[in-house]
Amino acid sequence: MTTNTLSNREARLAFWMLAPTFFIVFLIVIFPMIWNVWLSFKPVGLADLRGASLWRFNLTLDNFLKVFQDPEFVTVFLTTIFYAVGGSLLSIFLGLIAALLVNREFPARNVVRGLFISPYIAPVVAVTFTWGFILDPQLGVINWAGMEHGLWSSPIPFLSQRWFEVSLFGVAFKLPLALTSVILFDGWRYFPFAFLFILARLQAVPEELYQASAVDGAGPIGRFYHITLPQLGTVLANLFLFRFIWTFNKFDDIFLLTSGQSGTKVLTIKVYDYAFGEFNIGASSAVAMVLFVSLAVFLIFYFRWIVRETQSLL
Amino acid sequence: MNRERLENLIVDFLRIAGLVFFIVAVAFPFYWMLVSSFKSLEELLMQPGNLWIDLKHISFNAYIEVLFDHGFSRYILNSAYVSLATVILSVALATVGGYAVTRLHFRGQRFMSAGILLIYMFPAIVLVIPLYVIFAKMGLRDSIHVLILVYLAQTLPVALYMLRSYFLTLPAEMEYAGLIDGCSRFGVIWRIILPLSAPALASVALYTFMIAWNEFLFAFMFLDTPENFTLSRGVIQLAQSVHLSKQLVMAASVMVTVPIMVLFLVFERFLVQGLTAGATKG
Numbered sequence: 001m002t003t004n005t006l007s008n009r010e011a012r013l014a015f016w017m018l019a020p021t022f023f024i025v026f027l028i029v030i031f032p033m034i035w036n037v038w039l040s041f042k043p044v045g046l047a048d049l050r051g052a053s054l055w056r057f058n059l060t061l062d063n064f065l066k067v068f069q070d071p072e073f074v075t076v077f078l079t080t081i082f083y084a085v086g087g088s089l090l091s092i093f094l095g096l097i098a099a100l101l102v103n104r105e106f107p108a109r110n111v112v113r114g115l116f117i118s119p120y121i122a123p124v125v126a127v128t129f130t131w132g133f134i135l136d137p138q139l140g141v142i143n144w145a146g147m148e149h150g151l152w153s154s155p156i157p158f159l160s161q162r163w164f165e166v167s168l169f170g171v172a173f174k175l176p177l178a179l180t181s182v183i184l185f186d187g188w189r190y191f192p193f194a195f196l197f198i199l200a201r202l203q204a205v206p207e208e209l210y211q212a213s214a215v216d217g218a219g220p221i222g223r224f225y226h227i228t229l230p231q232l233g234t235v236l237a238n239l240f241l242f243r244f245i246w247t248f249n250k251f252d253d254i255f256l257l258t259s260g261q262s263g264t265k266v267l268t269i270k271v272y273d274y275a276f277g278e279f280n281i282g283a284s285s286a287v288a289m290v291l292f293v294s295l296a297v298f299l300i301f302y303f304r305w306i307v308r309e310t311q312s313l314l
Numbered sequence: 315m316n317r318e319r320l321e322n323l324i325v326d327f328l329r330i331a332g333l334v335f336f337i338v339a340v341a342f343p344f345y346w347m348l349v350s351s352f353k354s355l356e357e358l359l360m361q362p363g364n365l366w367i368d369l370k371h372i373s374f375n376a377y378i379e380v381l382f383d384h385g386f387s388r389y390i391l392n393s394a395y396v397s398l399a400t401v402i403l404s405v406a407l408a409t410v411g412g413y414a415v416t417r418l419h420f421r422g423q424r425f426m427s428a429g430i431l432l433i434y435m436f437p438a439i440v441l442v443i444p445l446y447v448i449f450a451k452m453g454l455r456d457s458i459h460v461l462i463l464v465y466l467a468q469t470l471p472v473a474l475y476m477l478r479s480y481f482l483t484l485p486a487e488m489e490y491a492g493l494i495d496g497c498s499r500f501g502v503i504w505r506i507i508l509p510l511s512a513p514a515l516a517s518v519a520l521y522t523f524m525i526a527w528n529e530f531l532f533a534f535m536f537l538d539t540p541e542n543f544t545l546s547r548g549v550i551q552l553a554q555s556v557h558l559s560k561q562l563v564m565a566a567s568v569m570v571t572v573p574i575m576v577l578f579l580v581f582e583r584f585l586v587q588g589l590t591a592g593a594t595k596g
Contacts, residue, residue, distance in 0.1 A: 024466050104329075
């Protein structure tokens with residue numbers, strides 16, 4: 001009986017110790033999440049916030065119809081996927097290169113390592129406005145340098161032009177300019193995340209493996225292919241998962257760089273546009289639902305695939 | 315043998331070239347931000363491609379203008395207040411919560427630990443509209459304290475998760491001694507756990523500070539009155555109101571970047587631990 005009351009007391013204490021955290025997370029994360037579902041099935045505009053209609057039981061599918069019938073929707077959805085895949089792959093690729101460069105001991109290595117992490121630490125407003133300034137058609141240093149050295153003749157609006165005609169080896173094609181710029185920015189800003197994890201993994205590869213393969217006559221390129229890369233498989237797969245989810249959900253970077261103009265409109269920008277451009281909270285919540293469900297579907301497929309892959313390896 | 319020497323030579327060359335490329339690409343925007351903030355508008359307009367700055371012509375006007383004409387002296391205080399309050403509350407609540415999850419026994423313990431990280435993956439943009447609606451309806455939206463609450467919700471799950479992992483490595487026996495000597499659970503946390511957890515607490519504090527200090531979306535959506543602006547919110551306001559005067563925007567960007575960078579330089583090890591902890595499975 002004493003143990004029972006003691007464990008009861010312990011459970012009650014634990015409850016009170018966790019209660020503030022629970023309360024805050026419930027209020028700011030779980031409740032809005034559920035309420036978002038409710039809002040997405042209701043005709044709500046920003047003007048309705050004052051009235052009592054928020055609680056009325058007038059559910060409708062209009063918001064979803066509006067979202068799916070929006071002529072932009074397919075483009076926006078495909079742009080989101082392109083942006084998320086492109087941004088994730090680029091940042092992981094750059095992170096891999098950076099980690100390989102820093103893996104071996106050299107003077108001031110720690111300084112370089114610290115420098116490489118800084119884009120990830122710096123406030124997003126500061127780095128987006130700086131890049132916006134650097135890429136500016138009139139005042140930007142890149143356009144000035146490009147024109148001064150005869151690389152191009154008129155200023156290129158990197159962040160405000162949808163298509164850019166390129167001809168490479170006689171083949172002309174159209175490059176989505178603003179979207180590419182935004183993806184390059186994401187590569188710059190988020191490679192440190194991949195860099196940190198890949199570097200940690202590289203440092204953990206046993207030295208004997210390299211020595212053994214050196215004895216076998218493998219050069220540096222062969223060693224990378226046969227030893228380093230296989231060791232990195234899991235890290236790279238996990239990094240892609242994290243970066244894809246985060247880039248898919250990313251709003252800040254595109255909003256601050258292009259406001260979603262010039263072919264960079266992604267689903268998160270659409271959430272904002274419906275709410276504060278059209279004052280349609282219902283449609284905005286519906287896009288948020290689309291975002292959420294797409295991500296859930298991706299996760300299901302990803303884990304199915306990962307599980308099958310690992311099983312086939314065993 | 316010859317082939318290996320050639321390969322090594324090429325790899326060494328590529329390594330140096332790669333390092334130079336990365337260093338320039340990473341450092342240049344920061345350099346440009348700083349250099350431009352010390353230039354005058356005329357210099358920026360007349361010589362947009364001047365990579366250097368004439369040390370005799372360094373101008374602090376942009377900083378003075380931003381600080382006193384555009385209200386940034388106020389925004390700095392607001393940002394410091396929001397970030398420090400978030401750090402103190404987050405560390406306190408995560409310590410108590412993390413202790414409960416590791417040392418006390420209750421039903422749903424496993425579920426708790428797993429659920430913590432799941433919440434971390436929730437996209438902010440999905441939450442911002444319903445929260446906007448809720449707080450607008452309550453008349454609390456344009457408030458710095460609501461912002462602190464939002465930042466707490468964003469940082470607590472990771473903070474709790476990090477401290478939980480650390481507490482698991484501490485031997486419980488020492489606490490029994492404290493408990494037998496008549497300490498309460500809170501006494502044990504204060505006298506035994508906290509002094510032993512300094513490195514983990516530093517990681518949590520820095521990580522939380524970074525999230526709160528850098529946050530843009532909620533500050534942008536929630537704050538309307540300039541008296542309430544954080545630095546990030548202020549930089550956006552400034553960028554929207556001045557079109558040509560990039561030196562002002564750059565000076566403001568330097569002001570919001572320098573504090574977090576200084577913290578990073580001094581406490582790099584702890585911050586890196588904080589950054590990686592959020593994404594590793596325990």
